[in-house]
Amino acid sequence: MSSILSVQNLNKSFGNKHVLHDVSFTVEKGHIVGLVGPNGAGKSTIMKAILGLINYQSGEIKIANQTVTPASHAALSKVGALIEYPGIYPFLTGWDHLQLFADGDHQLIHIQEIISQLNMDSYIKRKTKGYSLGMKQKLGIALALVNFPDLVILDEPMNGLDPEATKDLRDLIISESQRGTTFLISSHILSELQQLASDLLIIDQGAIVQQTTMHQLLASQGKQTIMLATNDDKTARQILKKAKFKMTADPRLEVVATDDETMPQVLRTLVEADIEIMDVKRLEGNLESSLLEVLKQYRVAQKLAKEQA
Numbered sequence: 001m002s003s004i005l006s007v008q009n010l011n012k013s014f015g016n017k018h019v020l021h022d023v024s025f026t027v028e029k030g031h032i033v034g035l036v037g038p039n040g041a042g043k044s045t046i047m048k049a050i051l052g053l054i055n056y057q058s059g060e061i062k063i064a065n066q067t068v069t070p071a072s073h074a075a076l077s078k079v080g081a082l083i084e085y086p087g088i089y090p091f092l093t094g095w096d097h098l099q100l101f102a103d104g105d106h107q108l109i110h111i112q113e114i115i116s117q118l119n120m121d122s123y124i125k126r127k128t129k130g131y132s133l134g135m136k137q138k139l140g141i142a143l144a145l146v147n148f149p150d151l152v153i154l155d156e157p158m159n160g161l162d163p164e165a166t167k168d169l170r171d172l173i174i175s176e177s178q179r180g181t182t183f184l185i186s187s188h189i190l191s192e193l194q195q196l197a198s199d200l201l202i203i204d205q206g207a208i209v210q211q212t213t214m215h216q217l218l219a220s221q222g223k224q225t226i227m228l229a230t231n232d233d234k235t236a237r238q239i240l241k242k243a244k245f246k247m248t249a250d251p252r253l254e255v256v257a258t259d260d261e262t263m264p265q266v267l268r269t270l271v272e273a274d275i276e277i278m279d280v281k282r283l284e285g286n287l288e289s290s291l292l293e294v295l296k297q298y299r300v301a302q303k304l305a306k307e308q309a
């Protein structure tokens, strides 16, 4: 695995307000990373620092091994971003914006693909002064993606999007990531992020609480389960209990997955006992409840550490 982005010991203050505290993390090439945390945690500030939009007191930011500062932007040539509101000229059409932004005519096919995937065909040739909030947001996202960037940074990209557009965006991000594009995305829409992100950076009050994978976070909270249907659920339950698998309170046959091995072990145990398996599903837990739990535990630990200091 190689990292495309590395942030080390980043400290940022606005006046005498210290808002980022020794923030360090790396982002692996091709991953979709969710940056999550409460309001005011420092997500946008981290993104702006990565994009060279704000100065910082200390630390180092590297994109593809090249240092980024407000005075040194070379590494950003292969980065696309949407931070806060997209900068859009009202008297140009969406198509004009995309063409102006594109590195060359060879991007036209890609522009057309993005327009179709985000369902923008019906208005892309209209002046943007008549666009709704969601239409502008989609244009901002299209602009971030147009030149096949290696890294894309999106701050709350689902803002203003209806459910259909949210799904279109999710599909687009996944297809671009399959081409090798890396994404760093902040969002408060955790149900959406859960379907998108492979990795998570959890931040609270300007400090990294945890860098983890979605799978690990959900599993660590004991929230991932395996739902089974067999030809004899009653006997299957007895066998699984005897084999010391943890069952949930659900009246159906649901086993708590403690790690990646649980699923094959459960299936082997049942097959060896001649139970016929009709259906098996891995149920992911809930990102929102897992995140709230992690933040709660972190704050308790922080409070204890302060009291002991």
Ligand SMILES: Nc1ncnc2c1ncn2[C@@H]1O[C@H](COP(=O)(O)OP(=O)(O)OP(=O)(O)O)[C@@H](O)[C@H]1O
Pocket: 014, 017, 019, 037, 038, 039, 040, 041, 042, 043, 044, 045, 046
């Ligand atoms: N230009 C600024 N001047 C002063 N303080 C600022 C400025 N920008 C951000 N802050 C402060 O820095 C902290 C982090 O803000 P930031 O916008 O990065 O949080 P966030 O995690 O993106 O929040 P949200 O989820 O609400 O968008 C907050 O306390 C905020 O008030």
